[in-house]
Structures are given as C-alpha cells and as structure tokens.
C-alpha cells in the first residue's frame with residue numbers, strides 16, 4: 001500500500017493495490033497512477049529507496 005496526497009481529501013490517503021491504475025518506471029523509481037476512493041485521479045512519485053525502506 002501507499003499514501004499519496006489527495007487534494008480532494010486535503011491530506012495524504014492510504015490506498016491499496018486496487019486503487020492503482022498504472023505504474024511507470026522512471027530513472028529514480030516509479031510514478032504511480034492512482035484513483036482515490038473519492039474519485040480523484042492523480043500520480044505520485046516513489047523513489048527506489050523509499051520503496052525498499054517500506
């Protein structure tokens with residue numbers, strides 16, 4: 001799971017794999033495309049170090 005910022009909620013929200021639309025690789029890690037429970041669709045960057053720490 002991951003916790004991107006959602007402007008509709010006005011805070012970070014905890015999302016799960018079912019909220020993931022797509023994952024794109026970048027040189028530093030990944031860009032996650034997600035849909036929040038409120039309907040907001042956005043992206044968040046995750047770098048490899050964070051992913052390993054989690």
Ligand SMILES: [Zn+2]
Nearest residue numbers: 006009036038
């Ligand atoms: Zn939301």
